[in-house]
Amino acid sequence: MKKILDFITEKMQKAFEDAGYDASFGRVTVSNRPDLCEYQCNGALAAAKQYKCAPIQIANAVVQHLNAEDYSMIEAVMPGFINLKLSARFLQTYLEEMRTAEDFGVEKIGAGKTVVVDYGGANVAKPLHIGHLRPAIIGEALKRLHKFLGYNTIGDVHLGDWGLQMGLIIAELQERQPSLPYFDPEFTGDYPEAAPFTVDELEEIYPTASAKKADPEFSHKAHQATFELQQGRRGYRALWQHIMNVSVTDLKKNYDNLNVHFEKWLGESDADPYIPAMVADMKAKGVAVLSEGAWVIPVTEEGDKNELPPCILIKSDGSSIYATTDLATMVQRMQDWKPDKMLYVTDKRQNLHFEQVFRAAKKSGIVTADTQLEHIGHGTMNGADGKPFKTRDGGVLRLETLISDMTDFVRAKVVENRIVPEEDVEATTQKIAMGALKYGDLSNQPTKDYNFDMERFAAFEGNTGPYILYTIVRVKSILAKYGAWEQLPIQEATSEPAKELMLSITKFAPSMESALKASAPNLICAYIYELAGAVNKFYHETRILGESDETLKAGYIALIALAKNILETCIDILGFSAPEKM
Numbered sequence: 001m002k003k004i005l006d007f008i009t010e011k012m013q014k015a016f017e018d019a020g021y022d023a024s025f026g027r028v029t030v031s032n033r034p035d036l037c038e039y040q041c042n043g044a045l046a047a048a049k050q051y052k053c054a055p056i057q058i059a060n061a062v063v064q065h066l067n068a069e070d071y072s073m074i075e076a077v078m079p080g081f082i083n084l085k086l087s088a089r090f091l092q093t094y095l096e097e098m099r100t101a102e103d104f105g106v107e108k109i110g111a112g113k114t115v116v117v118d119y120g121g122a123n124v125a126k127p128l129h130i131g132h133l134r135p136a137i138i139g140e141a142l143k144r145l146h147k148f149l150g151y152n153t154i155g156d157v158h159l160g161d162w163g164l165q166m167g168l169i170i171a172e173l174q175e176r177q178p179s180l181p182y183f184d185p186e187f188t189g190d191y192p193e194a195a196p197f198t199v200d201e202l203e204e205i206y207p208t209a210s211a212k213k214a215d216p217e218f219s220h221k222a223h224q225a226t227f228e229l230q231q232g233r234r235g236y237r238a239l240w241q242h243i244m245n246v247s248v249t250d251l252k253k254n255y256d257n258l259n260v261h262f263e264k265w266l267g268e269s270d271a272d273p274y275i276p277a278m279v280a281d282m283k284a285k286g287v288a289v290l291s292e293g294a295w296v297i298p299v300t301e302e303g304d305k306n307e308l309p310p311c312i313l314i315k316s317d318g319s320s321i322y323a324t325t326d327l328a329t330m331v332q333r334m335q336d337w338k339p340d341k342m343l344y345v346t347d348k349r350q351n352l353h354f355e356q357v358f359r360a361a362k363k364s365g366i367v368t369a370d371t372q373l374e375h376i377g378h379g380t381m382n383g384a385d386g387k388p389f390k391t392r393d394g395g396v397l398r399l400e401t402l403i404s405d406m407t408d409f410v411r412a413k414v415v416e417n418r419i420v421p422e423e424d425v426e427a428t429t430q431k432i433a434m435g436a437l438k439y440g441d442l443s444n445q446p447t448k449d450y451n452f453d454m455e456r457f458a459a460f461e462g463n464t465g466p467y468i469l470y471t472i473v474r475v476k477s478i479l480a481k482y483g484a485w486e487q488l489p490i491q492e493a494t495s496e497p498a499k500e501l502m503l504s505i506t507k508f509a510p511s512m513e514s515a516l517k518a519s520a521p522n523l524i525c526a527y528i529y530e531l532a533g534a535v536n537k538f539y540h541e542t543r544i545l546g547e548s549d550e551t552l553k554a555g556y557i558a559l560i561a562l563a564k565n566i567l568e569t570c571i572d573i574l575g576f577s578a579p580e581k582m
């Protein structure tokens with residue numbers, strides 16, 4: 001379905017042409033003076049220069065050729081603006097088409113295309129902490145948005161499962177339980193099926209080991225273990241598999257709690273087999289060059305303000321690094337999935353890393369010149385006071401704790417205000433808490449830092465998740481009282497609030513498209529905040545169920561039902577859902 005602005009623009013272009021002027025002057029925009037009109041066209045001003053006549057003359061001629069039925073107001077005003085208001089009929093037809101079309105008629109701009117969204121950022125053996133909130137929920141929203149707009153989408157968590165943290169754990173375990181068969185190079189039997197640790201132990205082992213990095217002897221052991229693991233030492237690979245199993249099970253549980261789901265649970269280790277051939281190819285092509293014993297890819301380009309440091313591929317000790325696995329991962333993705341687009345969601349402190357990797361990937365031909373590579377570097381979530389988020393003892397807060405704090409806070413409200421019967425308290429609480437948390441985050445521009453303010457995020461009023469949910473629940477309850485509403489057609493607006501709501505609904509498709517193009521879920525939030533506002537205004541100024549004219553009433557119901565369906569679609573894209581009652 002055409003976006004409404006394109007639709008009106010086409011009509012305007014035709015009018016310019018019919019009046020004898022070039023069609024390209026007929027561009028229509030949303031009015032910047034909503035008090036005067038809904039849409040405007042300033043093309044006559046530009047056309048006047050070309051046709052050497054007064055703009056108002058052109059505007060007057062053009063409006064003669066507009067179809068009067070489409071507008072409730074057409075005005076040519078000095079010096080040559082064309083101001084428009086849509087007719088009730090036009091809007092009704094447009095919205096009825098939206099209502100009956102699949103997914104409200106959005107154009108599937110991603111049809112036939114594949115996007116990989118690399119998000120989450122989890123590292124094996126380390127519990128998720130609050131720094132993992134943003135990449136998980138921004139990534140999930142962007143993935144769902146792409147899917148909604150027709151892309152074939154693949155979300156990949158890209159686990160950190162291959163680095164020094166693995167060697168640290170192995171070295172620490174060896175000190176604690178040296179007699180385990182994993183450490184015996186002579187051992188040829190089958191290793192035990194059960195892991196020699198639980199997830200809680202693992203989460204204690206890693207930080208303990210990490211704290212010992214300063215000890216040169218221990219650090220050497222850890223590096224050696226990492227190296228041998230990567231070389232394929234049997235016992236270490238078996239131990240690594242245990243670490244993976246225990247940790248990934250726990251990570252999945254935590255991501256599930258956030259309603260974040262990955263299609264692929266691949267990691268740095270899966271990229272490893274692609275490294276040798278990739279590096280050989282880069283050397284052969286001369287893309288990788290030797291510099292102080294290391295193999296690097298120079299990535300500075302003409303026009304750079306500052307020289308970009310080269311992308312290091314192989315360090316002088318022969319080991320590969322973060323950039324190497326990211327490049328090898330692209331090789332795998334191109335081979336297996338041929339994506340048109342790869343999106344990476346991480347902390348913005350990794351901006352340079354991705355700039356280097358993207359340039360190196362293009363330069364070496366891992367991706368094609370038209371593969372879209374995009375890094376969404378998100379800002380930091382700070383405490384309510386604007387300072388870095390810390391636990392009372394100065395540590396990093398676990399993501400689980402943050403979620404349960406928010407849930408407890410919301411539960412207290414739900415119970416205190418007796419919002420639902422006791423048996424529904426938990427389910428309702430979960431939904432509101434998730435909405436509060438996710439909307440609180442996603443309504444910010446991804447690149448900006450923001451403050452985590454539980455009270456503000458969980459408020460039922462203002463630009464919050466619960467406010468959006470409340471609006472949806474309010475409509476749901478009206479619909480339930482009305483009865484069968486699903487087939488009711490949209491009618492012409494009979495009031496200003498109805499028309500405003502209808503205009504707001506027409507902005508659905510353009511808002512989704514803008515959010516996708518800018519990789520900005522905050523634009524979806526801004527849209528639903530506006531739409532929810534229009535719904536509530538309509539609700540307050542209209543007797544809906546109390547209307548005695550059944551035809552009118554049915555029209556009101558159809559309108560709020562459409563708005564509700566759109567709101568629910570939007571929050572589903574954002575990764576949360578509405579309770580039945582609130």
Ligand code: ARG
Nearest residue numbers: 118121122123158160326346
């Ligand atoms: N595990 C990494 C970290 O903790 C994030 C991974 C992001 N994705 C990527 N392809 N590099 O920083």
